[in-house]
Ligand SMILES: [Fe+2]
């Protein structure tokens with residue numbers, strides 16, 4: 001390369017957001033239908049999440065891409081490309097998992113359809129509001145990720161390969177948790193827009209999510225499995241439970257001085273990077289581009 005060549009742009013990996021290519025190989029053992037706590041209601045929530053991630057993450061990427069040209073800071077530029085790469089790969093691997101769900105007879109396309117419809121409605125709003133919605137969903141996802149990485153019932157999942165996918169995704173959600181928000185700040189995003197996003201996400205994302213979860217429960221013939229449903233609801237929404245712990249942090253998003261870095265997860269990220277991608281990491285064997293990532 002000549003001396004006059006333009007300096008190379010930073011990569012996502014160089015700023016701590018490496019898009020990691022993973023090939024998950026899911027077991028075809030159909031015994032593992034309700035992998036979370038052996039509970040239909042709670043397991044179906046994970047099916048819903050996996051179903052909505054591909055369209056949801058595409059929406060996130062598009063809402064950030066819209067403002068990409070306005071970014072001049074080389075670090076934020078690199079963080080955005082790391083964010084795009086990570087989200088694209090999450091979508092790809094969740095599609096692979098969704099294929100497994102389909103093979104098991106789980107209608108994972110139902111939540112995807114519901115949420116795609118909701119996201120299409122969101123796309124009628126201004127790009128700024130769409131980005132505000134993304135920052136809210138990224139806040140939710142980052143807290144969900146923190147819970148996934150520390151949740152005991154998930155750790156006892158009956159499906160070890162699926163578990164690795166949830167962990168990989170969760171770690172990367174924490175690594176890029178500030179990126180969309182930093183772009184939102186750059187374009188002068190306001191607290192008012194964040195409040196509006198709360199309504200929009202509630203109506204166009206949360207409602208379809210809950211409706212599709214309920215319909216999946218009906219389709220699986222589990223709606224009147226009352227004892228199990230009570231147990232599942234307690235496992236998710238009980239005191240200190242998985243989703244309760246996430247919802248507890250949602251009001252922070254509307255604070256005047258909110259920033260995603262207020263959620264301190266560095267030590268957790270370090271520990272999981274070592275566990276998954278360290279020398280004898282659980283995902284080292286299926287990690288196809290380790291050279292490009294930071295440790
Ligand atoms: Fe993601």
Ligand SMILES: [Fe+2]
Nearest residue numbers: 087138141173
């Ligand atoms: Fe994300």
